[in-house]
Amino acid sequence: MMHLSQQLELFPEFTVTQLLFKDVKNAVELRKNAVDGLIKGALINPTMIVDPFQVLIATNKAVHLHKIGKMKTKSLYSEIIFNLLPTNGISEAFKRFGISDRDECVLVVLVHEGEDAQLLADVVAMVAGQQIPVEDVSSLTDSAKIKKLYKVPPQECGSLLDAVVCRMATKDVMQN
């Protein structure tokens, strides 16, 4: 079982499932499907992801804001991508974290109710690439790029994941 599912403790009616693919040949088509709303999920560039927990944090926040009607973007999926950015500029979020037509690796984040084997199967069928375990995302991580984007100074304590998560959680009240 290569995908990773986590039920949101605060919103138990929602479960988040992440799927990771490499050697993807149809990024153009996938992007179009996402824009057309054919995928009930977000497509993320995995080189910007340190750990699946980072995605869970972004998704939890997106679902929370969606529930109280305070999202900054138009859909739950674009909100997930927006939350990944340490700053508050929307177009930059997609540039950095969304996938481009040339990308060969894609992280798919689905938000669904309970177990949905059909949904997962549909997504796997849609992607022309090889599915790999989500935990392998750390082997695709571009740490230098992330450190630069999140402006992590050398003396900051904790891991890169800590630095990223902390910024994601506090960006609404930090001057950036």
Place this chain on the structure above:
Amino acid sequence: MHLNICHYKGKEQESQKGIKNRSMALQMSMELPQKGELVKQGAEARIYRRTFLGKPTIVKERFPKLYRHPILDEKLTHRRTVQEVRSILRCRKAGILAPVVYFVDYASHCIFLEDIVGSITVRDHIAAIHLARENREAHLGQLAQKMGQILARMHDEDVVHGDLTTSNMLLKSSAESGEIDLVLIDFGLSYISALPEDKGVDMYVLEKAFLSTHPNTEAMFEKLLKSYAASSKKSLAVIKKLDEVRLRGRKRSMVG
């Protein structure tokens, strides 16, 4: 005729009150399992322990204070939440350990923080050292040294904690080095200030809390201040202000 019907007004009011209390109690008991295990109930906030997205988490809930005017309460509570979260990131960026913030719910004023598993407060640690027989001075000295260093770094970042006590400092063993790490918590009253007066007051608050909680630790606190002075570039002015503030305290003769 039903036995439950009350003919007396007094009794009717009483039974209605009973229903209200019961539904309140029901509400409270239904809320708790969702929130996690209640660890502490303070005057300002409730602390829960739970799992969040698979990680051990502390939830700090600043509940509404009914004795305050509601608009004022909302503003104050929001500000404290924001200040806490800002100061944590600021400290972490400077290499001062504070719990990672996972999520902030500004609607209910809940902060979801990393649970520093296996930690104890400096307060409890000092108490334990006092109970132990050997090496008291050495242990306390080491701790004082560390505390002085960390606080110096914090003040050099112009972060004033606002509520320095030994209960707001945690000790845990470092994952990599096996050494003891000092973690600062509870930044609700913190703010940014470069003024030596504010930092001096910060240290004064700590001194008062220290000496009242841990009797006969004057020497230890002196060591802490020495370590602080040695570690901070701006410490001279701060210590000077601390001395001034000490003179200002209660029951002090203001003969100039």
